[in-house]
Amino acid sequence: MEKRMIAGILVFSLLAVFFFFGIFQLHPFGEPGQVQMDDYIITHTQNETGTNNGVTSVVFDYRGFDTLGEATILFSAVAGVLLIFRRVRH
Amino acid sequence: MIEYIPFIAVVAMILIGLYAVVFRRNLIKIVIGISIIESGVNLFLIMLGYREGGVAPIFTSLPPGTTYPPEMVLPVPQALTLTSIVIGVAVLALMLSLVMHIYRKYGTLDVRKIRRLKE
Amino acid sequence: MSEMTKIVKTTANILFPFTMIFGLYVIVHGHLTPGGGFQGGAIVVSGCALLLVAYGSSWVFDHIKDKRLATFESLGAIGFITIAFLGLVFSAVFFGNFLTGSGTLFGTTPATGSTLSNFNTGGVLPLMNFAVGVKVIAGLFVIVLVMAHASSIKEWG
Numbered sequence: 001m002e003k004r005m006i007a008g009i010l011v012f013s014l015l016a017v018f019f020f021f022g023i024f025q026l027h028p029f030g031e032p033g034q035v036q037m038d039d040y041i042i043t044h045t046q047n048e049t050g051t052n053n054g055v056t057s058v059v060f061d062y063r064g065f066d067t068l069g070e071a072t073i074l075f076s077a078v079a080g081v082l083l084i085f086r087r088v089r090h
Numbered sequence: 091m092i093e094y095i096p097f098i099a100v101v102a103m104i105l106i107g108l109y110a111v112v113f114r115r116n117l118i119k120i121v122i123g124i125s126i127i128e129s130g131v132n133l134f135l136i137m138l139g140y141r142e143g144g145v146a147p148i149f150t151s152l153p154p155g156t157t158y159p160p161e162m163v164l165p166v167p168q169a170l171t172l173t174s175i176v177i178g179v180a181v182l183a184l185m186l187s188l189v190m191h192i193y194r195k196y197g198t199l200d201v202r203k204i205r206r207l208k209e
Numbered sequence: 210m211s212e213m214t215k216i217v218k219t220t221a222n223i224l225f226p227f228t229m230i231f232g233l234y235v236i237v238h239g240h241l242t243p244g245g246g247f248q249g250g251a252i253v254v255s256g257c258a259l260l261l262v263a264y265g266s267s268w269v270f271d272h273i274k275d276k277r278l279a280t281f282e283s284l285g286a287i288g289f290i291t292i293a294f295l296g297l298v299f300s301a302v303f304f305g306n307f308l309t310g311s312g313t314l315f316g317t318t319p320a321t322g323s324t325l326s327n328f329n330t331g332g333v334l335p336l337m338n339f340a341v342g343v344k345v346i347a348g349l350f351v352i353v354l355v356m357a358h359a360s361s362i363k364e365w366g
Contacts, residue, residue, distance in 0.1 A: 008113055029093045035141075038166055042165065045149075049331070051334050052148060052150045055172070057165075057334065058169035059245065063169060070173045074344065075286055078348045081187045081351075084188065085359045149323055150325070172248075175247075
């Protein structure tokens with residue numbers, strides 16, 4: 001067995017043990033911990049943004065900067081793909 | 091124990107993807123592993139925002155008798171998951187383009203044979 | 210990708226308009242029902258990918274220019290940022306929702322609680338949904354189109 005394999009097994013088992021002991025420190029499924037911000041958004045989304053859809057109001061209004069970065073990432077991905085295949089197009 | 095089973099599913103998905111990334115040699119399989127890890131992370135984010143018996147945070151034709159906020163799931167993790175999915179698609183397209191280019195250059199997808207930079 | 214048989218082409222011809230209409234519906238109702246610009250754009254692009262599978266990439270490449278698609282992608286991004294800066298101008302906050310409650314375009318505020326869908330609500334969110342929808346359609350479709358075309362031709366130069 002080569003060194004790379006042994007290192008891989010070591011890292012893999014270490015991460016597995018870490019994950020399996022880590023998840024029992026979380027809140028149980030169905031009972032989230034801190035909900036003040038989300039309760040505020042649910043209560044005020046119809047008055048403040050005029051939208052019925054809470055998720056859209058978060059994506060485009062409360063957290064618009066996230067969507068701006070996401071649009072930038074999509075733009076750079078398109079630019080990267082077009083750059084990689086630049087000689088293919090005629 | 092029973093309420094942690096969804097998190098165990100998340101851990102299983104992340105470990106399957108990590109296994110593919112660490113131990114497989116084919117580049118396509120490594121990309122599939124990264125995609126599985128990403129799905130596990132998305133599932134984890136969605137799970138963090140779930141409330142017992144909650145409905146989606148959308149007020150159009152809400153089921154009658156729903157008391158909100160306690161009966162709605164959290165909207166912020168769902169929005170972050172939406173962001174994460176689109177970023178995942180972009181990164182996947184970029185990775186697959188690079189893999190296609192590597193295959194044209196080297197004629198193989200084995201990561202241990204792609205070492206022209208090293209020699 | 211080469212073109213496929215007549216059965217696949219006929220099925221694609223039947224399914225393509227429905228996929229388009231469903232995707233555009235998801236985009237324009239993004240502020241009322243589940244969905245939005247990203248999801249509806251992905252649905253529309255899946256319809257275009259169906260066309261790509263059925264008719265072959267060279268046929269689609271002859272009819273749709275990828276440079277034009279890249280221009281549409283930039284137009285969507287410019288529209289999104291323009292709406293964000295209009296928020297800075299009219300409501301003094303970047304990404305400010307200056308149209309909601311104004312009574313003009315998309316300016317109605319819905320009643321609190323469970324309501325029926327009123328399309329004329331949401332402020333700038335429907336406009337942002339349109340911009341992001343155009344951006345996602347053009348961006349993902351140019352990615353799929355260029356990758357399919359690159360995998361089909363022999364010489365890369």
